[in-house]
Amino acid sequence: MQLKINKINKKFGDLDVLVDCELKVMDGELVTLLGPSGCGKTTLLRCLAGFEIPDSGNVFLGNQEVTNVPCNKRNVGFVFQNYALFPHLTVAKNVDYGLAVRSVPSKKRKELVDKTLALVGLNYLDNRYPKQLSGGQQQRVALARALILEPKILLLDEAFNALDAKLRISMQIELRKLVKKVGITTICVTHDQIEALTISDRIAIMNQGRIDQIGTPSDIYERPNTEFVAEFLGTANIFIRKVNNGVVQLARGLELSTNYNGEVTIVVRPEDFYITSENCKEGWIGTVAFKRLLGPTIELEIAVDEVENLLRLSIPRREGENLNVGKQVNVSLTDKKNLVVIPHKVEL
Amino acid sequence: MNAHNNLIDSIFEILRNIILRGGIGPVIPAIIFLFFFFAMPLVVLCAFGFVSIDRGVVDWTSISLDHLTSTIKDSLFWHIWWRSFWVGTVSTIFCLCLGYPVAYIYTLAGRGWQILILVATISPLLTSALVRTYAWMVILGGRRGVVNSILLDLDLIDRPIRFLYSDFSVILGMTQIHLPFMILPLITVLSARDLSLEQASLNLGASRLITFFKIIVPISLPGVIAGFALVFAISYTNFIVPQLLGGGNYTTLAVQVYEFIVVILDWNKGAILAFLLLTSCFSFVLGINYLGNWAMKWKEVTR
Numbered sequence: 143m144q145l146k147i148n149k150i151n152k153k154f155g156d157l158d159v160l161v162d163c164e165l166k167v168m169d170g171e172l173v174t175l176l177g178p179s180g181c182g183k184t185t186l187l188r189c190l191a192g193f194e195i196p197d198s199g200n201v202f203l204g205n206q207e208v209t210n211v212p213c214n215k216r217n218v219g220f221v222f223q224n225y226a227l228f229p230h231l232t233v234a235k236n237v238d239y240g241l242a243v244r245s246v247p248s249k250k251r252k253e254l255v256d257k258t259l260a261l262v263g264l265n266y267l268d269n270r271y272p273k274q275l276s277g278g279q280q281q282r283v284a285l286a287r288a289l290i291l292e293p294k295i296l297l298l299d300e301a302f303n304a305l306d307a308k309l310r311i312s313m314q315i316e317l318r319k320l321v322k323k324v325g326i327t328t329i330c331v332t333h334d335q336i337e338a339l340t341i342s343d344r345i346a347i348m349n350q351g352r353i354d355q356i357g358t359p360s361d362i363y364e365r366p367n368t369e370f371v372a373e374f375l376g377t378a379n380i381f382i383r384k385v386n387n388g389v390v391q392l393a394r395g396l397e398l399s400t401n402y403n404g405e406v407t408i409v410v411r412p413e414d415f416y417i418t419s420e421n422c423k424e425g426w427i428g429t430v431a432f433k434r435l436l437g438p439t440i441e442l443e444i445a446v447d448e449v450e451n452l453l454r455l456s457i458p459r460r461e462g463e464n465l466n467v468g469k470q471v472n473v474s475l476t477d478k479k480n481l482v483v484i485p486h487k488v489e490l
Numbered sequence: 491m492n493a494h495n496n497l498i499d500s501i502f503e504i505l506r507n508i509i510l511r512g513g514i515g516p517v518i519p520a521i522i523f524l525f526f527f528f529a530m531p532l533v534v535l536c537a538f539g540f541v542s543i544d545r546g547v548v549d550w551t552s553i554s555l556d557h558l559t560s561t562i563k564d565s566l567f568w569h570i571w572w573r574s575f576w577v578g579t580v581s582t583i584f585c586l587c588l589g590y591p592v593a594y595i596y597t598l599a600g601r602g603w604q605i606l607i608l609v610a611t612i613s614p615l616l617t618s619a620l621v622r623t624y625a626w627m628v629i630l631g632g633r634r635g636v637v638n639s640i641l642l643d644l645d646l647i648d649r650p651i652r653f654l655y656s657d658f659s660v661i662l663g664m665t666q667i668h669l670p671f672m673i674l675p676l677i678t679v680l681s682a683r684d685l686s687l688e689q690a691s692l693n694l695g696a697s698r699l700i701t702f703f704k705i706i707v708p709i710s711l712p713g714v715i716a717g718f719a720l721v722f723a724i725s726y727t728n729f730i731v732p733q734l735l736g737g738g739n740y741t742t743l744a745v746q747v748y749e750f751i752v753v754i755l756d757w758n759k760g761a762i763l764a765f766l767l768l769t770s771c772f773s774f775v776l777g778i779n780y781l782g783n784w785a786m787k788w789k790e791v792t793r
Contacts, residue, residue, distance in 0.1 A: 193689055214692040226690035230708045230788045240694035243704075271788045291694065 143204045143294040143327055144169050145190070150199035152185055159185045160196065161351040167295075167344075172321055172328045173356075174338040177348035178374070183331045186348070187297050190329065191220045203294050219288030219296040219326075223303055225280045227272035233283050234259070234268035240291045258290040262320070277305045278313055285317070289324060296321065298330040302337055314340045335375050339363075347371045363411075366482060372409040377454055379410040382486050390483070395424025398478060405486040412441070412456035414480045417465065418472050425474030426453065430467050435459065444473055532768075538761035557762045567763075571770070574742040577657065578726035581664040585672040585721045586714065588665065593676035593713075594706070597683070611673045619667050623734045626663045630654045630735070655737030663735045664725050671724065672717040679713030680706075712789070715782030719775045726771050743767045 145167040152160040159182045167173050175183040188194040190201060192213030201209045208216055227236050234255050235242075241251045259265040262282040272280055281301060288296060301317075302310045318341045321328045332338055338345050339359045346356045347370075355367040366372035369380060383390045384405055391397050392408055400406060428446035440462035443452040453473060465471065475481070507515065542552045561567050596607045614622060629636045630653035638650040653659050687709065691701040707714075729744035736742075741749075747767060750760030783790065 191693060193693075212692075213689070214695050214697060216693075217695065218693070220690070220693045222686045222690060224684070224686060226684065226686040228687060228690070228705060230711075230786070239691070239696070239704075243694065243696040243700055271791050273788065274791050287690075287694065 144202075145295055145327055145329070146200075146202040147186075147190075148200040148202070150186065150189060150196045150201070152182075152189065152194065152196050158351050160189070163199070163348075163351075163353050165346055165353060165356065167327055167329065169327055170322075170325045172318065172330070172341060172343045174330045174332055174342040174345050175348055176332055176335060176338040176345050176375070179333055181348040182351040183333075183348045184299055187299055187329060187331045190295070191218050191297055192216050217291060217293050219291065219293035221281070221284045221288055221296070221298045221301045223300040225272075225284040225301075225304075227280055227283055227287070229272050231271075232268065233264065233270050233272070233275070236272065236283055237286045237290055239287065244291075254290055258286045261289070261324075262286045278309050281305070281313060285320070289326070293326070295327040295329065298328065300331055300333070302332070302334070310337070311340065317341060338375075345375070347374060349374075364480075364482070366409060366484070368484065369407050369409075369487070372407075372482065372484075377412050377456070379412065379451070379454055381408040381410070381449075382406070383408060392481070393424065393426050396475065396478070398481065398483065400483050402483065402485045407484050407486045409482040409484070410475070411480065412454050413439075414476055415453065415455045415457075415473050416476050417442075417455065417457060417461070418474065420472065422472040422474055425472055427470065427472055428453065430465055430469045430471060433462070433465065433467055440465075444471065446473070535761050536765045536768075538757050539765045541758075543757050557758045558765075561759070561762050561766070567766075570741055570746060571743055571766075574726055574744065574767075577660055577664065577732065577742060578722055581661045581668065581725045582672075582718055582722045584661065584665040585669050586718060589669055589672035589676055589717065590714075592673050593680050596677050597681045608677075611670050611677075614667075615670055620730055620734075622667055623663055623731055626659065626666070626735055627654065630659050630662075654735065655740060659735040660732050660740065663731045664728060667728075667731065668721045668725055671720050675716040675720065676710065676713040679710045679716075683709050711782065711786050715778060715786075719778045719782075722778065723771055723775050726774065727767060 147163055147165040150160050150163040163186055175186060177183045185194055189196050192211060195210060200207055228239065231239065237255050237258055238251055241254060256265060259268055262285055264279060264282050264286065267275065267279065272283065275283065302313060305313055314337055330341060342359055344356060344358055345362055347354045347362065349370045355362055355371045362371060362375055372378040373380065381392055382405055383392060385400055385403055388399055389397055390400055390406055426446045426449065428444040430442055431445040431452055432443040434441050438459055439456050440459050442455040442457065442462065442465065444455060445452055539557050540553055540555065542549050592607065596604055599607065632638065633650045637653065641647045642650065687705055688701050691705045696704065727744050729748045732740055732742045733745050743763060744767060747760055747764045750756045750763060
């Protein structure tokens with residue numbers, strides 16, 4: 143079902159937790175709220191579930207406004223960070239819980255529980271207690287418990303936090319497949335950018351109670367709106383430069399034209415640099431300060447005299463094999479078009 | 491002199507080993523203390539029930555089960571036992587019904603209210619149970635008792651109601667005096683509960699009432715069991731309240747033990763009754779715990 147959030151504000155005491163949050167999610171879409179801890183993403187999710195009521199603004203599910211509907215009347219699926227499985231009930235009873243309180247006939251309930259447990263691949267565990275399950279299994283039970291009620295939307299609050307790194311990735315892929323198979327509108331909350339990139343159709347980046355940018359993962363990665371977004375999703379080399387007559391100089395021989403005035407922030411992604419040992423007319427000259435192998439790529443940090451921060455580069459492994467620490471290199475850009483130029487805002 | 495020092499050194503050495511080595515060591519002083527001042531007297535008391543005592547002289551050679559069999563065959567004993575059991579059970583159930591809401595509200599309340607509830611719960615324990623029992627006598631007593639005099643003054647009744655010296659007064663007094671022992675374990679368990687479980691229940695469409703009975707109560711079962719066993723044990727064996735609020739004709743097993751040993755000085759009979767009171771109390775507590783573990787098998791399971 144389609145979800146619309148209209149200018150939601152929420153304060154805890156004097157603290158602005160949510161400021162004019164707006165979001166529109168299409169039917170069947172999977173959107174991730176991504177941001178650092180304390181940015182308000184969980185509060186926004188809890189407003190959708192009805193655990194928190196916003197101070198102002200509206201929440202629409204389909205055509206219906208649900209802003210003030212109590213949480214037990216919304217039929218919104220919620221998967222908690224710790225899964226919140228009922229420890230005293232078996233897996234089957236946990237999944238059955240929502241049907242039982244709705245007094246669905248027991249024969250139909252049994253059928254639905256079997257069907258839903260099969261959907262998440264856990265029907266062989268129906269008699270176990272939550273304590274007897276692994277983290278991944280617990281998460282699937284929590285999903286089944288939410289999905290069995292055919293909720294209007296599904297909300298996941300940091301649902302992968304409790305899993306170890308390897309399992310996390312496979313569960314994320316599994317979740318995306320499952321959600322797409324069921325076709326349910328889903329909102330996830332996370333602070334993990336890899337998770338957001340793995341599962342999302344679109345990502346909403348949140349910062350200090352505001353939604354900074356909404357877009358597809360590649361949109362946000364390639365065209366960040368703000369410095370915060372650029373730094374939060376992926377690695378970014380940030381250059382702050384002054385504009386002179388519509389032209390800004392990034393480095394020796396590298397000039398860009400821009401429509402902005404004053405100061406601009408130029409974002410360079412690590413993979414947009416390339417390294418050459420020949421003398422080059424444009425770019426930077428520096429020495430390798432740090433090198434690490436990340437499987438298919440090598441991450442380098444290059445110290446350049448006239449640049450305050452180290453340049454962070456990512457190059458294919460085979461190209462960087464003999465670039466050891468201390469070696470002098472020339473760094474240039476593969477394509478000026480890949481650069482992102484945004485007006486520089488001084489953060490208060 | 492030298493030998494003396496060596497002795498002191500070796501004692502310190504032993505103490506140091508006990509304290510630093512860990513394991514069972516640190517418990518040893520407590521075990522020794524409890525052995526001599528709790529277990530031994532208890533064994534001696536129980537033993538008194540199986541030997542004959544003549545004018546304060548114990549004949550340790552005359553071991554027999556005569557006192558036990560004659561007591562068990564006595565229908566009066568079973569009558570009194572039933573009253574002990576019944577009064578203990580009913581007042582424990584009342585404690586649970588009254589204590590649970592207090593403990594639950596405690597977990598919902600703000601910090602200030604929490605302190606107030608805690609103080610109100612614990613402060614009665616600072617006065618002796620005897621004093622509180624006397625207070626109930628003043629409140630419930632005959633024509634000039636607090637309750638009756640108010641009712642009489644308001645012309646709601648013609649004659650004073652006989653509150654005192656009945657099952658009612660005994661159960662009322664016991665419930666009030668033992669309430670803290672029910673509330674405290676319940677508070678411990680309820681305030682440690684995971685609030686997201688309740689939110690999950692609401693999220694799945696359950697009302698607050700259903701959430702309370704299907705989620706909160708089962709989760710708090712460990713506290714209920716602990717409180718129930720504790721309050722039952724002290725209610726079942728309490729002899730002050732039945733004696734004072736029940737009156738001269740009101741007797742329970744615990745009162746009988748007191749009377750036989752302290753008043754009548756029939757140590758044989760008293761010891762056998764004490765033995766039966768203790769063993770039955772132990773069995774009930776074990777039974778309650780067993781039932782509790784059965785109801786909480788979800789807590790014990792492992793992968």
